[in-house]
Amino acid sequence: MSNIGTAPNPVRAAIVGSGPSGFYAAEALLASEQTVLVDMFERLPSPFGLVRSGVAPDHPKLKQPIRVYQQIAESPRFRFLGNVTVGRDLSVEELKGCYHVVVFACGAETDRTLGISGEHLAGSHAATEFVGWYNGHPDYRDLVFDLSHETAVVIGQGNVAVDVCRILCKTADELRHTDIAGYALEILAQSRIRDVYMIGRRGPAQAKFTHPELRELGELADCDPILAPHDLELNRASREELADRRNRAISKSYEVLQAFTARPAPTRHRRCHIQFLKSPTELKGEKKLERVVLARNRLEGEPSRQVACETGEVEELACGVLFRSIGYRGVAIPGVPFDDHRGVFPNQDGRIVDGQNVVPGLYVTGWIKRGPTGIIGTNREDSVATVNSLLADLPNLPAGPKTGADGLIALLQSRAVRVVSYADWQKIDAAEVRRGETAGKPREKFARVEEMLEVLGVCRT
Amino acid sequence: MTTVVTDNCQRCRFTDCVTVCPVACFHGDDEMLYIDPEVCIDCSACIPKCPVEAIYEEPIPEDKQRWIAINADRAPRLPVISKKQEPLPGAEERKKQLGFE
Numbered sequence: 267m268s269n270i271g272t273a274p275n276p277v278r279a280a281i282v283g284s285g286p287s288g289f290y291a292a293e294a295l296l297a298s299e300q301t302v303l304v305d306m307f308e309r310l311p312s313p314f315g316l317v318r319s320g321v322a323p324d325h326p327k328l329k330q331p332i333r334v335y336q337q338i339a340e341s342p343r344f345r346f347l348g349n350v351t352v353g354r355d356l357s358v359e360e361l362k363g364c365y366h367v368v369v370f371a372c373g374a375e376t377d378r379t380l381g382i383s384g385e386h387l388a389g390s391h392a393a394t395e396f397v398g399w400y401n402g403h404p405d406y407r408d409l410v411f412d413l414s415h416e417t418a419v420v421i422g423q424g425n426v427a428v429d430v431c432r433i434l435c436k437t438a439d440e441l442r443h444t445d446i447a448g449y450a451l452e453i454l455a456q457s458r459i460r461d462v463y464m465i466g467r468r469g470p471a472q473a474k475f476t477h478p479e480l481r482e483l484g485e486l487a488d489c490d491p492i493l494a495p496h497d498l499e500l501n502r503a504s505r506e507e508l509a510d511r512r513n514r515a516i517s518k519s520y521e522v523l524q525a526f527t528a529r530p531a532p533t534r535h536r537r538c539h540i541q542f543l544k545s546p547t548e549l550k551g552e553k554k555l556e557r558v559v560l561a562r563n564r565l566e567g568e569p570s571r572q573v574a575c576e577t578g579e580v581e582e583l584a585c586g587v588l589f590r591s592i593g594y595r596g597v598a599i600p601g602v603p604f605d606d607h608r609g610v611f612p613n614q615d616g617r618i619v620d621g622q623n624v625v626p627g628l629y630v631t632g633w634i635k636r637g638p639t640g641i642i643g644t645n646r647e648d649s650v651a652t653v654n655s656l657l658a659d660l661p662n663l664p665a666g667p668k669t670g671a672d673g674l675i676a677l678l679q680s681r682a683v684r685v686v687s688y689a690d691w692q693k694i695d696a697a698e699v700r701r702g703e704t705a706g707k708p709r710e711k712f713a714r715v716e717e718m719l720e721v722l723g724v725c726r727t
Numbered sequence: 728m729t730t731v732v733t734d735n736c737q738r739c740r741f742t743d744c745v746t747v748c749p750v751a752c753f754h755g756d757d758e759m760l761y762i763d764p765e766v767c768i769d770c771s772a773c774i775p776k777c778p779v780e781a782i783y784e785e786p787i788p789e790d791k792q793r794w795i796a797i798n799a800d801r802a803p804r805l806p807v808i809s810k811k812q813e814p815l816p817g818a819e820e821r822k823k824q825l826g827f828e
Contacts, residue, residue: 286749327728327768331749476771478728478784515775643747643772650746 271300284308285315287632288371290649323444348686358601374594384549393591402447402711413457415586422591423466435489490532594638616652735781744773754805763802
């Protein structure tokens with residue numbers, strides 16, 4: 267039998283998920299000295315994960331990593347199998363039968379909830395639903411957002427929260443020539459929202475947004491950022507945090523906030539209020555969301571470990587729509603150990619573990635490995651680390667030849683799964699770009715799986 | 728927007744930055760790294776990775792402005808560096824001299 271990792275017996279690797287962490291894992295595998303064949307599984311017909319459906323439509327530059335992923339996908343040793351859901355169309359056991367190694371790169375597909383009364387009222391949403399909706403993600407295509415009330419509330423102060431605020435505060439003209447979903451632009455163009463509140467439980471020295479994103483809130487055509495100088499007062503511990511050189515990125519955000527307080531009185535149609543030290547404790551409303559109850563907080567604890575404690579003061583804010591943006595969580599896949607507390611696949615250096623024991627051949631990278639932290643590039647380093655673990659383990663894995671996807675095609679056909687190849691995706695991609703041309707957009711996404719399959723000549727059933 | 732590598736990289740070349748670049752925009756000669764502004768997406772991932780704070784994003788301080796032209800000029804003519812390499816000999820010493828522990 268030929269050694270594993272040679273041309274007659276290549277390493278067969280499956281990657282589950284086609285976002286940044288999946289593509290950087292593919293890149294690292296294809297760059298190794300071993301002969302590796304990579305098959306990438308994706309539940310949608312379209313690849314690129316959150317670069318396609320998470321990055322805001324008005325941030326086209328941040329979508330440019332797609333060019334890198336396109337180059338990776340053109341490798342003759344890479345195969346894309348879109349429209350295949352692992353755990354539903356294929357079991358993890360079936361995958362293991364056809365591959366030496368399986369790398370899970372399936373991200374964090376759901377969000378953390380506030381856990382407060384009224385959270386399920388109509389008008390209360392996950393920010394991720396809104397983001398998926400305006401980005402044309404099929405899971406969120408048919409959601410309805412009521413933007414008829416003048417006040418919207420965003421809970422959380424990370425960059426997703428900033429994205430949501432900015433999309434709500436921009437004029438239709440500022441979004442018209444982006445790749446925002448056409449149906450979302452129509453709704454946003456009729457929005458009656460005047461005031462958007464971005465609310466954080468801790469203070470300006472703890473907020474997670476980064477300064478370039480924050481700065482944009484001060485550069486909108488018809489919206490003023492609102493905060494008062496006293497909102498930026500810091501306790502001693504927070505002053506120490508800001509003075510710490512390791513937090514220099516945060517001090518830049520603080521400077522942006524200071525500049526916002528020094529702006530002339532607001533004159534624009536919309537206002538984006540940035541508020542600190544408040545936590546929602548209840549959402550109120552008869553049939554739908556009408557008010558959010560906010561508890562005022564103070565910070566307690568040592569620098570860099572301060573926690574928000576309620577002061578006992580509460581206030582109510584009338585609003586028609588609320589988006590929570592307080593973190594993401596991974597979703598379990600049958601057949602893979604899951605850490606329900608952290609919402610990740612438990613692992614040691616990317617090797618999936620069940621209790622203390624490594625599960626041979628199963629690996630994990632990206633948000634489903636480390637939790638929802640970091641930006642696109644963070645996943646490159648993370649995937650290289652996982653692939654280094656994988657390559658180090660190869661001599662100890664069963665070395666018999668594996669079939670890769672060739673052994674799965676008949677099975678998928680028997681289950682009536684229409685596998686979307688990379689060449690298929692390129693047709694869908696070209697059709698989206700053509701659709702966008704008339705409207706002066708880089709593309710008009712297909713937001714329904716059936717529409718994407720129709721491009722490939724698959725009729726609706 | 729522009730992101731640039733500046734003088735602190737000289738005689739260090741730690742290359743931690745390249746491991747998180749999502750678009751492989753770093754290039755290098757024997758002395759230091761440079762960012763290709765045509766490829767960089769200004770995502771800032773690299774900035775906190777540099778042990779000697781050699782990378783600046785806008786607003787770029789007055790005394791570092793000249794590096795904008797140097798990066799733009801040199802990067803496209805040099806090979807891409809996308810994998811971590813050994814720092815230059817003496818890098819740790821220089822790091823201390825520059826005031827980073």
